[in-house]
Amino acid sequence: MEEKSLKSSILSLISEEYNPSNVISTQISSPKYMSRSEICDVLQRIAPLEKDTVIIINDHDRSTPTATIIHYLRELQKIPFPVTFFVATGTHSPTPLTAAQKLSDWKEGDKLVVHNCDNYNQHTFVGITSRKTEVWVENLVVTAKNILTINSVEPHYFAGFTGGIKSIIPGLAARKTVEQNHRWAMKQESQILVTEGNPLFEDLWEAGNLCRDLSQIQTIQMINHGEQIKYLAVGSLKSAFNYAKLAALEFFGFSMTEKVDHIISFVAPPLDRTLYQAQKSMENVKKVLKDGGTFLLIAVCDDGIGNSNFFQRFLSYDSPQSLIKKLSFKQYKFGDHKAFYWGKLADRAQIYYMGDLSDEQIQTAFMKKISLDYLTNLLEKWNKKKETLLVDVAGGFTSCYVKKD
Structure with missing residues (x-):
């Protein structure tokens, strides 16, 4: 069954089998997204880019509508010369082809560079943060006269929020730097929606400041839902991010009065392509799941x-x-934080899965793959017990939390 058809079938099941008073939905809705003229009015504030400017963009694992922004910047004559597009992949490894899919307004003379976190010949060592992160970053970050970053801001389960400095660190950082920074994700203070006192978030910005004067970097920070743009902030990196962060909390954050018994999360594209990215949907809402509850992860994972x-x-x-x-901060290896978080959820809840991954893969990850019939029986049982159900329609983007008095 195709993913869209599966989603429709499950939503129909819920409406048929479940008492609506016991269902909470995180459906993202907006009375008004930004119009073309409104977007252009904000982008007019960007200073015209000079020759040889480097524009840092997200890779194909992010939903940022990069091509739309580039098209408008061309229309507004903000990019009058050929530029270098630098794809901030972090430790991901998209090919130039998948990176180029982010750009539909390609001009003669433009260059496309895809970051490789393991090519230390292209990295410059700029210093060590107070938390002992050795900062290696792409040479162009240090040498480029002019930089513009284009990023989207959403809740992030250990960095607080995406966007901001993440275009540079970890976006254009060496693997060693990312690994040393990400060990801080093992600390309890590194939480979703939290920046102040978040050691990983603070280490990212300290690392960025070692690379160059961040106030000299122009940026476009946005809140988007697919190709639709809800909010735009432009200006210096820190200032624009702080404005967008507040808008992201309002748009993607859902406050609740109490925890729920069960969660069904439909992982939204492009996070649904891999299990690695799909985990974000689990982390974004797990705090509102009762101990002993159930989490159903729905992600096609067609890239495995x-x-x-x-x-x-x-x-x-x-x-x-x-x-x-066994996993710990002191003996951290890259990927430990994701496995640790996964294990913590699996220890207190039953995790089910629906998608293309095999039974063997799913069992290895402490989950159980189920069918639509199996889910039908679960819904009937939960409904009879009058247990509460959270339906996370935009999994990986929305974030739920219990509001304190």
């Missing part, structure tokens, strides 16, 4: 597991409890 570092940890342990016990 994705970055397999975290998945390899599962192969070494026969239970979530043994995994949690």
